Every structure is written in C-alpha cells, then in structure tokens.
Amino acid sequence: MVESTILEQVDVAAVKARVETVVDYLDRVILGKTDVIRQTIVALLAKGHVLIEDVPGVGKTTLAKSLSDILECRFQRISFTSDLMPSDILGITIFDRETSRFVFQEGPVFTNILLADELNRTTPKTQSAFLEAMEAGQVTIEKTTYPLPEPFLVMATQNPLEFSGTFPLPVSQLDRFLMRIEVGYPDRDYEEKMLVQYRDKRPSDLVEETVPISEVRVWQNAVPKMRVEATLVSYIARLAEKTREHSNIHLGVSPRASLALQRAAQARALLSGRSFCIPDDIQSLVGPVWAHRLILKNQIGIGTQAHHQAVETLQEIVSETPVPV
Incomplete structure (x- = not known):
C-alpha cells in the first residue's frame, strides 16, 4: 500500500516527456549514437558516472558539453596529466590577508558535469583522490567536508590506443564507474549529415528548449521508486x-x-x-x-x-x- 502511494507521486509519463527533450537534443548533436546517449542519461538519472574509452574525435567532449548546455548547469573539463596534483582538482586552502583567515578555494571538481579527459594519464595518488570525491560526493580538506553540487556526473575518458606514460585504473577504482561505454565512428550517412550540419553551426545553436537543473534532481529522486x-x-x-x-x-x-x-x-x-x-x-x-x-x-x-x-x-x-x- 505504501509502495503504490509512493509511485502515484511520480508522474512517469511527464518525466519521460521532459527527459526525451534532452535525448532529442543530444540526438541532433551526436548523430547516430542514440544508444550511447541513452546510456549516458541512464547514468545521470541513476546518480552514477561514466567511463568512455574510445579514440579521439568521436564526440566525447561534445556529448558532455552539450548535456550541460541543455541542462543549464555548470561544466568543467580537466585534462589529466602526470604532473596534476590532487589539490589541482579538489581545491586548496589559502590564507586571506585581508580577513586574516584561511579560505577554501574550490577546485574544478565543484561542478555539475565534469569531463575528466584521459584520466589514466595522471598518477595513482591523484586518481585515488579524485575517485574518492566522485564516490562520496564530497571533498574533505583540512578536516572540513565540502559537499559537491547536485547533480554531479563525471564523464571520464581513456584513449584505448596509447598506453605509454599511462597509469591504468585498478579494478577497485573502475568499480566506482556505473558504466563503461564506447562512442564509435558514425555510419557514412550520419557523417555526411554531420558535415552539412556543422558547416556553419555549433552544437549550442541546436538548443531549442533548456531543462532546469532542478528538474534533474526530481528525476533522480524518482528513480529509486x-x-x-x-x-x-x-x-x-x-x-x-x-x-x-x-x-x-x-x-x-x-x-x-x-x-x-x-x-x-x-x-x-x-x-x-x-x-x-x-x-x-x-x-x-x-x-x-x-x-x-x-x-x-x-x-x-x-x-x-x-x-x-x-x-x-x-x-x-x-x-x-x-x-x-
């Protein structure tokens, strides 16, 4: 009886219609990759994170940026390199001379959608700090805990062709990603359509209707029901x-x-x-x-x-x- 009452509070048809607005837009941006788009949206709704392992230039960055465009949310991109430190991602506490206090400066992880570009190129120490923040949804600096914004979606990438100078993610860290997906090359027809479409346009030009980020929180809360x-x-x-x-x-x-x-x-x-x-x-x-x-x-x-x-x-x-x- 309680379960049926909870389900009645979720207008599934209305939620589906609004989510399809996002899917339709991304379908027009990333041509011929509906399955990839739907898997990404599933990860977002489930409060999970996505690892995309594919060659450069197939639309990984475009997918992440376009998703943030239609959701009107914060977007950050981090290029992971061997000299990247945990503080470069999480943030750092600095001394403010004007107030004579230590002030926390947020790192790029404090965003809604984060593109972690070539995550396996940074050291295990930085990987671990980043993935812990990703799993817990919060950052602890100097014994103070700072919650990350909601929703929070990490889309991490790896290049499957280049392994020199990389630090492969161990299974214990891979386990923190909800999904591992591939984008792949488009079919010839879709690639021709893409060449025509982006001759004088950008993906952001295709946005017809945006979805408030607050709605995504409603969708996420509906999933467990x-x-x-x-x-x-x-x-x-x-x-x-x-x-x-x-x-x-x-x-x-x-x-x-x-x-x-x-x-x-x-x-x-x-x-x-x-x-x-x-x-x-x-x-x-x-x-x-x-x-x-x-x-x-x-x-x-x-x-x-x-x-x-x-x-x-x-x-x-x-x-x-x-x-x-």
Whole structure:
C-alpha cells in the first residue's frame, strides 16, 4: 500500500516527456549514437558516472558539453596529466590577508558535469583522490567536508590506443564507474549529415528548449521508486552468482555491481516511461554496467579488446540464465 502511494507521486509519463527533450537534443548533436546517449542519461538519472574509452574525435567532449548546455548547469573539463596534483582538482586552502583567515578555494571538481579527459594519464595518488570525491560526493580538506553540487556526473575518458606514460585504473577504482561505454565512428550517412550540419553551426545553436537543473534532481529522486519485482531481484542475483562461478572469470562482480545494475535498470525504466522494471532493462545494461568490473582468466590484451571479451562472456551468461516471466 505504501509502495503504490509512493509511485502515484511520480508522474512517469511527464518525466519521460521532459527527459526525451534532452535525448532529442543530444540526438541532433551526436548523430547516430542514440544508444550511447541513452546510456549516458541512464547514468545521470541513476546518480552514477561514466567511463568512455574510445579514440579521439568521436564526440566525447561534445556529448558532455552539450548535456550541460541543455541542462543549464555548470561544466568543467580537466585534462589529466602526470604532473596534476590532487589539490589541482579538489581545491586548496589559502590564507586571506585581508580577513586574516584561511579560505577554501574550490577546485574544478565543484561542478555539475565534469569531463575528466584521459584520466589514466595522471598518477595513482591523484586518481585515488579524485575517485574518492566522485564516490562520496564530497571533498574533505583540512578536516572540513565540502559537499559537491547536485547533480554531479563525471564523464571520464581513456584513449584505448596509447598506453605509454599511462597509469591504468585498478579494478577497485573502475568499480566506482556505473558504466563503461564506447562512442564509435558514425555510419557514412550520419557523417555526411554531420558535415552539412556543422558547416556553419555549433552544437549550442541546436538548443531549442533548456531543462532546469532542478528538474534533474526530481528525476533522480524518482528513480529509486521504480518497482523491481522479486523475480527480477533474484534474476540479478543469479547473474552475479554466475560471474563468480564461471570457468573463464577470475574475479566476478561485487555486491556493489549488483546494486549498480538494479539502479541502472530502474533509471532505464523511468527513461522508457514505466514505473516498473522488465528483464530487458537488466539484459541491455549488463554489458555496460558489469564488463569493466570483471577480470578474465584467459584475457586477451588490454583496453578495448579485453572489454569486448568480457562483454561476450556476460552475453553468454545472460543467454544461459532463465529469464523471469
């Protein structure tokens, strides 16, 4: 009775219509990449973060900046280099001579959408400080805690072709990203359309209607209210268990990964205009949410190649697991 009352407070159809405004705009900016756009929006709704591993020039920065344009929110970009220090990201306390007090100067992490460009090029110390802030949603400097703005979405990138001078993220840190996705090259037709469209325009010129950032907070608060039946809860648990028992998987997914998949499925249900999850919500997100968390026994290479192998293993597990009806 309580659950039904909560669900009645969420106008799922109205939320879907407003979220589609964002999706439609991004569809016109990043041509032919609807799946990538929807996965990014799912991460935003689920209060997660996204790791994008792809070659330069396919639209990673444009996607992040365009999302901030339509949401009218703060955007920051950090280019991660080997000499970047934690204070360059989080902020620093300085002495103000006029007031004779120490004052905290916020770093670029205090934003709504943060593009962490080539995260694997900075040192483990800086990576760790950044990812802890990303996970906790707050920064602690000199024993004082400062909350980060809400919503807060990190879109981190990695170049899958260049590994010289990089510091690969360990699995414990990769686990903090809700999803790992690829953008990929556009089809020829979409690339031709892009060449015509951006001959005399910028992505920001395509904005017809903006969405207040306050609405995003409403959407995020609605996500946990999407119903997940007991059979789907068992389905997620069975899939997770099979990753831990699979003959070719050295390290299966953690309980955090199971929670992440459930929350992502709830976000996808809301994006689809439903107040309840269905098996397809889970099946379509298993790869993006779980593949980067696995360590395979017979892993081939690193980066994209290893990720594709993990996705194939997960698809095998999904195909062998009975689907609840």
